[in-house]
Each structure stands twice: as structure tokens, then as C-alpha cells.
Amino acid sequence: MVVRDWNVSFAGCGFMAVYYVGVSCCLMERARGLLDNAAKISGASSGAITGAVIACRIPFGRYWFRSSRVIRVFNLKPTGHLDLFVRDFLHRELPEDAHLLASGKLCVSLTRLTDGENVIASQFDSKEELIQVRGTILNRYVDGALSDNLPYCKLKNTITVSPFAGESDICPKEGPYFYQEVRYFNVSINVNRNNLCRVSRIFLPPRPELCQSGYRDALQFLLENGNFGRRETIFL
Secondary structure, X not given: OEEOOOEEEEOXXXXXXXXXXXXXXXXXXXXXXXHHXXXXXXXXXXXXXXXXXXXXXXXXXXXXXXXXXXXXXXXHOOOOOHHHHHHHHHHHHOOOOHHHHHOOOEXXXXXXXXXXXXXXXXXXXXXXXXXXXXXXXXXXXXXHHHOOOOOOOOOOOEEEEOOOOOOOOEOOOOOOHHHOEEEEOOEEEEOOHHHHHHHHOOOOOOXXXXXXXXXXXXXXXXXXOOOEOEOOEEOO
16 A cells, blocks of 8 residues: 555653664664654654654754763662753754744644543644643643553554554564553553563663664664655555
8 A cells, every 4th residue: 555644653651762762863864754754743751752853853963962961860860850851951952943843743642631531732833832742731731641652553654663562663573471462552562571671661761772772673664664764655
């Protein structure tokens, strides 16, 4: 089947988002069109931050530098406030026209407080609104990982990315024990020892090698799907 438009969706995963630095670096180096020509870049929580970096064209060298700094700081002082680091990074690195670059392309998953329903934000009126929308808006919305942690994952033309071994298109390739799988708000997670370790690291600074794992898994995806990055892509 020929698909002219595709989406890329990043699962929310806390500190495990360092995996996405490796994934994105691989795609930008070897199949830049896959990200540049994507109709939508979506994500929840830390996945939405990765989406913003891509949509607003922040160089991934700077993204990795900032990510490494956060890891070092939290290794020394685990009680630090992660949200302040994220806000500082976005304020420093997002261009002034970030809201224009992101509107219509970046889709951020949010959870509405009043009823717990999922809401997708894709239009932004200012840079500050874009920075705020990654988590909460006027106390009416909270983290989208609590309602849809992998936006648009059910669409055939969405390339899903997750640091947990499972059924995502780009993820570690490991089988489950006894064919058991769990789904956390649309994210497929195989039940195995390595995934248990990964889940336990969501709120803990990861090892830098996680970035290398993301690069390898993205490269494997490209080797298996050689046509990605063109405006007309074959989905099998």
C-alpha cells in the first residue's frame, strides 16, 4: 500500500527518553526525510519534548548536551526539580517562532482533569504556550501519558517509537516471557526481565549507553524498511 503521509509517535517514558536522542540522530543522519516529511510528530510527556525538538529543528547535538547535563546533575542531586531543567532547556533552545513551526505538525497528548479524557494539542499561539502545553495548561490538563501515551498509534501510517521492547515499530527487539504483554495506555510492553529494568529507570537517570541502543534500533528499522524517508512510502 502506498502512503503519501505518515506520522511519527514517541511514547512518554520519563528519563528513558535519552533513547530517543539516539533514535532521532540515526533518522536525521540516514533518513532525514522520514522526520522532515512526516505529516505529524506526536508524543506524550517526554515523548512530546522529543517531538518539539524535531518539529522546531533544534540541533540534536545541543539536545544531547543538555540531556547529558541533566543526567549528571540528577546523579549528584536526585532531589532536583526536573521540570525546571526542562523549562530552562526549552526557553533557551526553542526559536522565537517555535509556535509557528510546531503548529499543525507537533501533536501533544494531554489528559483533561475534569473527566480524564485524552486531548491532542496541535495549535500554539506563542512560544510560551508551546512550552507550557508539554505538561499542563492552567491546571486544566495533566500529563497525556495518563490517557494516551502513544498518540495516533492505531493508524496504519504511524511509525511508533518506544524504549520498551514490544510491538512498537522502533524499539528494543526482545521476546516476552510466556508470550505475556501489557499495554500502558496504548504502549506495548513485553513482560521480560530487561523491560522490568527499563520501567524501573523511568524516574532514575539512565546510562548514556541508552542513546546508543536507540541508534541501533532505529538503524535496524531503516534496514528493514528501506523506502522510508521518501514522500511515497510503502507500508507492508
